[in-house]
Amino acid sequence: MRTPCCDKNGLRKGTWTAEEDRKLKAYIARYGCWNWRQLPKFAGLSRCGKSCRLRWMNYLRPNIKRGNFSKEEENLIINLHESLGNRWSAIAAQLPGRTDNEIKNHWHTYLKKCTRQQIPISQAQKPRSNDRSKSKKAGQKTSKFKISSVCPSTHQIFESSQFSPPPPPPLSSELCSLMIDTATVNSPSSIAENDVSPSEMFAETNASFWTDPIFVDNYDNTYDVLSPLVVDTGFLSPHTPVIDEEFLCSYNFYDEFNNVLNW
DNA sequence: AACATTCCCAACCGCGGACTG
């Protein structure tokens, strides 16, 4: 894939690394997508918001179906394309777990040929299996995402929950990650690896957040709590999503046996 | 085995609509 590089603003472009994915997933699991433009700054990512959104929507989001399209899906895409045209997002809405980008790619690489040549899907030459799934590529090697039929989309999880994500507290992305990924919780010293210092975050966070008594009251707790036990400390407000092991297990996000997250 | 070509898809870009002040 595209070689990571920096643009003139110092923002990274190109292929996402596993570390970037981890930061983004952890941040969104913790705070949701409250503002794509601001998100990378608080998540400790040198990416533009657009890039973060795309990565999340097309790859990291839970409940994304990967792998080959079934005949039923392909027929549905063709039928929907006849009626909707290139409105990929509208088509994707009818195919749970499929992204507009994936459908668009599949259309251009395979289905378009079928329709142009009037070839039945079953007789057309199948594209190379995407089970190769770019597994060797950066940012995707460590993905352990499991598809669960009972797993609601993250969109549903966040939207159905009662919280309205506030601007993030002065937590580093590293700490956010540690809070969700218990397997990596080892040493508080790792917080020193932050891309954005707490003071910088403090300075950049909007005023309304700092007047929020929930966070102000618990601000002192934020730097010495490095495990999911933070949930019990009272640091997390009732308005923030509490991502604990039980929650994660219930949606197949967390593998209790191996003590790792499944994404 | 080595090289050339084709395929595939993650990611980028630009545009337009929605929203806000």
Place this chain on the structure above:
DNA sequence: ACAGTCCGCGGTTGGGAATGT
């Protein structure tokens, strides 16, 4: 009404993997 900002969509690109010679 207008300008600025943000978000989402669709078109396109580019480079690694697969396939062909």
